Structures are given as structure tokens and as C-alpha cells.
Amino acid sequence: MKLQHLFLIIHTILLIIVAYLVNDYVPDPYMDEIFHISQAKQYCNGNYFDWNPKLTTPPGLYIISNLILKPLSFLPIRHLCSTNFLRATNVLFGIGLYLILWKLTIKLHSSQDRDLLSFNTFTLSIFPVGWFYNFLYYTDSGSTFFVLWSYLLSIEERYWLSGLVGGISVLFRQTNIVWVCFILGTSMLTLLSSGNKGSNIRGKKMIYYRGINVRLNIAIQEINSFLALAAKNFLRLLIILFSYFLILLSFIIFLKWNGGIVLGDKSNHVAVLHIPxxxxxxxxxxxxxxxxxxxxxxxxxxxxxxxxxxxxxxxxxxxxxxxxxxxxxxxxxxxxxxxxxxxxxxxxxxxxxxxxxxxxxxxxxxxxxxxxxxxxxxxxxxxxxxxxxxxxxxxxxxxxxxxxxxxxxxxxxxxxxxxxxIGQPNGLRLFLEFLIYAIINVKTEHLFLEKPFIWFSEIHKWQSLITERYTWQEYQLLLAQVSAFPVKIKIDSSLGKAGLEVKLLMFDAGYLSCYHSVTTSQH
Known part of the structure; x- marks a missing residue:
């Protein structure tokens, strides 16, 4: 068995095990899943025009889930659009991402040792921030999968299909239009480069400067050369890269129709100049x-x-x-x-x-x-x-x-x-990277699953409690301002969280922080 296949099997088994644990510990929709899963269920029921105004991203995730789950409707499964099955969509994206990363790694570093590249792919597939969202019903796994797939297709010079896949990525997150433009730009570089023999580009093809110390005059010369050559071959580039331009045109029409890039809750997602x-x-x-x-x-x-x-x-x-x-x-x-x-x-x-x-x-x-x-x-x-x-x-x-x-x-x-x-590392460096990723993932999942804490679902209704967990994401919830005072409340075992303590205290004017200690393994 080839090493890349062995790593794929290990990767798939890990995904399934962690997905099982997450579904066991967190069976109900969590945080933004509340909105995503309810919308996905509307699609499962054929209500394609009912839209939750709290959602700010397009319906790509719900459409894909529907396409996967609908053909399985003949199976004797009572709740096909349950939280578990919907989350499984992202597990599939996680498996697919491994395959995309493998092909990209081979394409970009073809001269390197295959076994080392296999380990490199496995390491990248467990990148902590991306790995975590394979187990919740969020848009991140699908968004990453389709952007990188589109990029892979462009490297393979399958530009039409690449543009269409890039368009699907925009249905997961609007800002992916930027990465469609990135893929378009790098595709133009490939077509205009001296190494490309099959693009029928007129004029002297470009030889690109590499290195860290690019002089200003060289930089300006390269930019001017690229723009001039692109203008000279505009019609040829338009034909070859037409699918990208079609996606861009469609996105401009969407912006005009929607009145902006954000769907739904526009007030909390106003674009700013956030250079830091x-x-x-x-x-x-x-x-x-x-x-x-x-x-x-x-x-x-x-x-x-x-x-x-x-x-x-x-x-x-x-x-x-x-x-x-x-x-x-x-x-x-x-x-x-x-x-x-x-x-x-x-x-x-x-x-x-x-x-x-x-x-x-x-x-x-x-x-x-x-x-x-x-x-x-x-x-x-x-x-x-x-x-x-x-x-x-x-x-x-x-x-x-x-x-x-x-x-x-x-x-x-x-x-x-x-x-x-970047250059592919040697075995020791790669193992160190893998070790760091693995430790972070284990600690993150352990904290998420084993260290829940209690939140008050409404500030003024102290008896109303909900269980919360730590994640990478910044949840879009603004707590009401409260006066600065410490409160210590002990929760009895009848709530199912024996030995749990909640302390609320102010860390800064106007904001509420919740600290906790959990001495039980119950979930």
C-alpha cells in the first residue's frame, strides 16, 4: 500500500472518530449551527425560498447537503436531515480536502520525495483551525475545499472547470470572490509566462524575477510588462479564462441586486478599513x-x-x-x-x-x-x-x-x-510541525468536549441557563451591558452538572466575562 493511501485511511478514521465524539457530546445544534441547521432543514423540506435573516452567507452549504442527502431518502432513516447527518457533510469535505492537498502538493513539488510529500499532505490536512470545523455544520470546510479545488484545476490548466468550481466556493462565502480573482491572476501569469507553450499568446512572453530584493525599477518594469502583454492578448485570455470573468460578472450583478456583499444582518457586518x-x-x-x-x-x-x-x-x-x-x-x-x-x-x-x-x-x-x-x-x-x-x-x-x-x-x-x-521541509521540521498541530488539535477538542461551562441565556433571567464550549470562532452575540459586580452561584446536581461553579465578573466596563470550573466528566 502506498504511503499516501495509508495516510488517507488514517485521516478518514480520525475524522469519523472525532465526528462521533462531537455528536455524542454535543448532539444539539451549537452556536451558529442553530441558524445553519434550521435553514438546511428548510431546504430538505423543499422550502427553498424561506430564508433566515440572521444568516449572512449564501446557501451553498445547504444546497450541497441537500444534493448529498436527498438521494438517500429511500433508506429507512427517520431523520435524514438531523444534526448528525448534516455535520457529516463537512466530514466528507474533510476527506476531499486531503485529496486536493495531495494533488496540489504533487503538482507544486513534483521533484520531492513522494513519502515525504505524503506526510506533508497529512500534516496540512490536520491544520488546527481548519480541522476543527470539519465537525460542526459551518461553511468553512466547504469553502476551503472548493477554493483549493478551483486552484488545483487552474494549475492543471482546466480553466473552465476551475472557474465554475470557484463560483461554487462563492456560494459558501462571498469573500471567496477575492480568491477567484487570485486564481484568475495566477492563471494569467501562467499563460503569459515564457514556460507556457500551448497558450497561443502573442508577443514576447515573460520571464519572472524571483527573490526577496526586488528593486523598484524592476518591479515597475515587471508590472508594466505584464499589463501590456495582457492587454495585447486580451481576447485570447478572455476566451481561455471566460468562466472566471462570468463568475465576476455574476458577482457584480449580485452586489447590485443585494445592495452590498452581506446577506441578512448587514448592520453588524459593515465593511471597514481594518488594516491591522x-x-x-x-x-x-x-x-x-x-x-x-x-x-x-x-x-x-x-x-x-x-x-x-x-x-x-x-x-x-x-x-x-x-x-x-x-x-x-x-x-x-x-x-x-x-x-x-x-x-x-x-x-x-x-x-x-x-x-x-x-x-x-x-x-x-x-x-x-x-x-x-x-x-x-x-x-x-x-x-x-x-x-x-x-x-x-x-x-x-x-x-x-x-x-x-x-x-x-x-x-x-x-x-x-x-x-x-513555500519550500518543502525536511523530515525533522515536518515532524515538528505535525506534532504541534496534533497537540493543538487534541487540546482544542478536549477543551471543547470535556470543559463545558454555563451561560445565562438572558442576562435578566438568572434561572435560564445554557451550556457553552470553547471554539476558535468569534460568535456573533453581543451581551447587554451590566453594572460591575461579582456574582458566585453554585449549581446543584439536579441540573446535570454536579460540582460545577459559575462566577461572573466584570473585566472591563460594559462587558461581561464568565469564568468557570468543572469537576465532573458528565456531558
Whole structure:
């Protein structure tokens, strides 16, 4: 048996086991599942025009679930559209994602050892933030699957099908239109490059510059050359890449019809200029890719810079960039009300315990952003052309900056694309990455399943209690403002949570935090 098939079997078994545990511990719809599952059931019942105004994303997930479950209606299953079966849709996406990651890895790193690439694929398939949402009825697994599938098809130069699959990804999340544009841009680069012999492109084809130190005049020359060649071959590109342009045109019509990108609850999803999102993404990507991207020479250069500071042109550039970053952080940092209204999510604690610890913290992190950004840029620029990196950076900015909310889920697709395009690591580095991912996944699932806590479903009805759990997601629920006072309540065993203690206390004016301790293994 080939190693990639063995890893696929292991991956599938792990998905099934964790899905079983999640369904056993959390049998009812949880958090946003309440809205997604109720809407999916409407589709199962044939009510395709009933829409919950609380939903902000298109119906792609419900359509796919319906297409999968409807053919099974002949089976003697009483509740085919139950929570368990609907969640199974994302388990299937998780299996499919492994296959897509494998093919992408082989395409992008064909000269590497196959066994090492198999292990690399398995490691990527358990990337913690993406892995977690394979077990809840959310849009993330399907969104990631269809975007990466579309990208794979473009690399295989099956552009028509790639555009159509990209269109399906937009039905899962509107912002995926940015990644459709990214795929369109990289496809144009492929067609206009000197290495492509079958595209019938007129004029001198481009040879792209690679490296970290691209001079400004070279950068401008490359951009001008690309635009001129694209304009000269516009009709040919339009025919070859027509499906992408069709998706873009359809999306523009949707924007005009809908009056904006957000469906449903527009008031809490107003686009803003949230530039620090890029700094958060740099931090996120640097941390998760440290085993692969961090090298000894990074420490050597950092030490030399500290011990033997030299003031040259690079120092001046860094100083100017740092000044710009200070201005950006001061002017464009946006603290969404949802971020500090819900203590069930890791971003809540990151923001409360780091960024809100002192008002200077967000500025003191600038050197870390600069170092992380340099490491990431160096890692990808040594393998990809300047124009490819530029298109990627533009796509990351367009997908993240308009969002007012810090959400790790929004980083999944750009992280995967980054990780796929950097050099493949040796066995030791890859094993370290796998170990980190595995530990995070075990800890996350254990915390989610075994450490529930009690929330008051309504602030003014203390007797009304609901069980909550920790997740990666920032749930869209704003608690009412309450006066600052501590409350300690002991819940008796009749509620099914023996030994559970709830403490409510204020950590900041206007927001409520809930701390807990659970001494029972009941679920």
C-alpha cells in the first residue's frame, strides 16, 4: 500500500472518530449551527425560498447537503436531515480536502520525495483551525475545499472547470470572490509566462524575477510588462479564462441586486478599513509555520542587527515602515463589539490578555510584525515570482482588511496557499510541525468536549441557563451591558452538572466575562 493511501485511511478514521465524539457530546445544534441547521432543514423540506435573516452567507452549504442527502431518502432513516447527518457533510469535505492537498502538493513539488510529500499532505490536512470545523455544520470546510479545488484545476490548466468550481466556493462565502480573482491572476501569469507553450499568446512572453530584493525599477518594469502583454492578448485570455470573468460578472450583478456583499444582518457586518488585520495574519501565519520557515540565519541576522547596528538604506526603510505601522495601528485598529462580548473563543483571550493589557502593547508588537513579515516574505519569494507574490499579497489584503472582526477562520485559505507554496521541509521540521498541530488539535477538542461551562441565556433571567464550549470562532452575540459586580452561584446536581461553579465578573466596563470550573466528566 502506498504511503499516501495509508495516510488517507488514517485521516478518514480520525475524522469519523472525532465526528462521533462531537455528536455524542454535543448532539444539539451549537452556536451558529442553530441558524445553519434550521435553514438546511428548510431546504430538505423543499422550502427553498424561506430564508433566515440572521444568516449572512449564501446557501451553498445547504444546497450541497441537500444534493448529498436527498438521494438517500429511500433508506429507512427517520431523520435524514438531523444534526448528525448534516455535520457529516463537512466530514466528507474533510476527506476531499486531503485529496486536493495531495494533488496540489504533487503538482507544486513534483521533484520531492513522494513519502515525504505524503506526510506533508497529512500534516496540512490536520491544520488546527481548519480541522476543527470539519465537525460542526459551518461553511468553512466547504469553502476551503472548493477554493483549493478551483486552484488545483487552474494549475492543471482546466480553466473552465476551475472557474465554475470557484463560483461554487462563492456560494459558501462571498469573500471567496477575492480568491477567484487570485486564481484568475495566477492563471494569467501562467499563460503569459515564457514556460507556457500551448497558450497561443502573442508577443514576447515573460520571464519572472524571483527573490526577496526586488528593486523598484524592476518591479515597475515587471508590472508594466505584464499589463501590456495582457492587454495585447486580451481576447485570447478572455476566451481561455471566460468562466472566471462570468463568475465576476455574476458577482457584480449580485452586489447590485443585494445592495452590498452581506446577506441578512448587514448592520453588524459593515465593511471597514481594518488594516491591522494584516499584522494579525502575519502573527498567525508565522506562529503556525515556525517549524518550516524559521532558520538559524534568521537568529544570526537578528543578533548581528542588535549587537552591531548599522545605519544604511535598509535601516532607513525599516524606520519608515515602522512609522507607517504606528500610524496605521493608531488610526485603523478596530475593536468589534463581538470580539469582547463572548469568552468562548480564543480571540477573546488574546485581545483581553495581550492587546488590552496596556495601550502600548499593540505598538510594542511592531518589531514582531516586522520580523514575522520578513520571514514569511523571504520564505515565499525565494520560490515564487515577484508578480505571483504581489497578487497573493493583494488577495490577502482584499479578503481581510474590509472585515471589522478578528476571526482565525478568515485566515484558513490564505494560510493554506502560503504553506503550499513555500519550500518543502525536511523530515525533522515536518515532524515538528505535525506534532504541534496534533497537540493543538487534541487540546482544542478536549477543551471543547470535556470543559463545558454555563451561560445565562438572558442576562435578566438568572434561572435560564445554557451550556457553552470553547471554539476558535468569534460568535456573533453581543451581551447587554451590566453594572460591575461579582456574582458566585453554585449549581446543584439536579441540573446535570454536579460540582460545577459559575462566577461572573466584570473585566472591563460594559462587558461581561464568565469564568468557570468543572469537576465532573458528565456531558
Amino acid at each position: 488585520q494584516i499584522f494579525y495574519f502575519i502573527s498567525f501565519t508565522t506562529i503556525f509555520s515556525i517549524p518550516i520557515t524559521l532558520k538559524v540565519e534568521h537568529f544570526e541576522r537578528l543578533l548581528n542587527g542588535i549587537l552591531k547596528p548599522r545605519f544604511n538604506r535598509k535601516s532607513l526603510y525599516l524606520f519608515i515602515i515602522a512609522i507607517i505601522m504606528i500610524f496605521v495601528i493608531y488610526t485603523f485598529t478596530y475593536e468589534h463589539p463581538f470580539l469582547l462580548s463572548d469568552n468562548r473563543h480564543y480571540t477573546f483571550y488574546i485581545w483581553k490578555d495581550i492587546y488590552r493589557r496596556h495601550y502600548l502593547i499593540k505598538y510594542l508588537l511592531i518589531p514582531a510584525y516586522l520580523i514575522g513579515g520578513w520571514i514569511l516574505l523571504e520564505s515565499i519569494a525565494l520560490r515564487q515570482s515577484f508578480l505571483w507574490v504581489l497578487i497573493y499579497i493583494i488577495a490577502v489584503c482584499l479578503s481581510l482588511i474590509p472585515s471589522p472582526l478578528l476571526e482565525f477562520r478568515y485566515f484558513i485559505i490564505p494560510y493554506y496557499i502560503f504553506r503550499l507554496h
